[in-house]
Amino acid sequence: xxxxxxxxxxxxxxxxxxxxxxxxxxxxxxxxxxxxxxxxxxxxxxxxxxxxxxxxxxxxxxxxxxxxxxxxxxxxxxxxxxxxxxxxxxxxxxxxx
Amino acid sequence: xxxxxxxxxxxxxxxxxxxxxxxxxxxxxxxxxxxxxxxxxxxxxxxxxxxxxxxxxxxxxxxxxxxxxxxxxxxxxxxxxxxxxxxxxxxxxxxxx
DNA sequence: TTAGTATTTCGTAAAAATACGAAACAAATG
DNA sequence: CATTTGTTTCGTATTTTTACGAAATACTAA
Numbered sequence: 001x002x003x004x005x006x007x008x009x010x011x012x013x014x015x016x017x018x019x020x021x022x023x024x025x026x027x028x029x030x031x032x033x034x035x036x037x038x039x040x041x042x043x044x045x046x047x048x049x050x051x052x053x054x055x056x057x058x059x060x061x062x063x064x065x066x067x068x069x070x071x072x073x074x075x076x077x078x079x080x081x082x083x084x085x086x087x088x089x090x091x092x093x094x095x096x097x
Numbered sequence: 098x099x100x101x102x103x104x105x106x107x108x109x110x111x112x113x114x115x116x117x118x119x120x121x122x123x124x125x126x127x128x129x130x131x132x133x134x135x136x137x138x139x140x141x142x143x144x145x146x147x148x149x150x151x152x153x154x155x156x157x158x159x160x161x162x163x164x165x166x167x168x169x170x171x172x173x174x175x176x177x178x179x180x181x182x183x184x185x186x187x188x189x190x191x192x193x194x
Numbered sequence: 195t196t197a198g199t200a201t202t203t204c205g206t207a208a209a210a211a212t213a214c215g216a217a218a219c220a221a222a223t224g
Numbered sequence: 225c226a227t228t229t230g231t232t233t234c235g236t237a238t239t240t241t242t243a244c245g246a247a248a249t250a251c252t253a254a
Contacts, residue, residue, distance in 0.1 A: 002144075004119075004143075004144050005119035009119045012119075013116065013122050016117045017113070017116075017117030017118070018113075019109060020110055021110050021242085022102035022107050022110045025109045025110050026102060029106070032191070038200080038201095039200075039201060040199090040200060040201075043200095048244090049243070049244050049245075050200090050201070050202085051204090051243080051244065051245075051246090052243050053201095054203080055203095055243080057202095059241090070250090073198090073199055073250070073251050073252060074201080075202090087192065088193075091188055094116075094125065094126065094129070095185045096129060096185075097189055097194050135231095136231060136232090137229090137230060140230095140231090145213075145214090146213070146214050146215075147232085148213080148233080148234090149213050149214070151232055152213080152232095152233095154231095154232095155232085170221055170222065170228090170229055170230050170231080171230060172230080
């Protein structure tokens with residue numbers, strides 16, 4: 001492991017990286033507003049292939065910012081509220097808000 | 098150009114991407130505290146090659162988050178206060194702070 | 195059981211990020 | 225002018241990201 005950086009710095013970097021693409025910002029903004037959505041709803045409005053969208057969702061999920069609940073035959077995506085709250089705190093500190 | 102995303106979404110993504118590596122978070126945190134620093138000072142404390150550091154600084158500069166002023170023979174790096182203020186606003190909105 | 199719906203995974207390709215050491219550069223000093 | 229100092233650019237290699245279409249998966253409904 002790289003021991004040089006603090007856990008906080010790594011968390012900020014991980015979440016910032018997750019927000020480092022406009023489509024993922026779009027998704028997070030949507031989830032902030034309406035709390036949940038389905039991949040299909042996103043796919044209809046976004047100008048990218050479904051598989052590409054799926055990749056972005058996977059990345060957001062991997063960062064911990066969102067979570068997906070299987071609700072057959074769909075998958076319902078929501079913010080991961082716990083991590084979102086953490087992210088708020090860390091970004092607030094960084095930005096001195 | 099990709100017209101689908103708003104300027105705001107692109108700005109957030111650009112700045113988030115710039116913060117998407119622990120070393121760049123480290124640099125930004127430092128500059129938030131002490132407002133300015135030299136590449137050499139960073140190079141001494143960071144566990145990466147000077148050329149790699151230079152690349153990270155270039156990326157931060159490219160994103161608009163920092164700026165470098167030539168102060169021979171050194172280069173003095175500072176936060177770009179204008180963009181930093183913008184970033185604060187955009188991230189505040191996104192995080193609903 | 196077959197067909198349909200929603201989404202992901204796979205295979206692949208192209209572009210971007212990360213890292214290093216060597217070499218180049220730009221300005222001040224001897 | 226030659227040297228020193230601080231930093232960047234170059235060349236290169238490796239890894240990661242982004243993107244797409246085709247195929248696979250998982251569950252429901254007919």
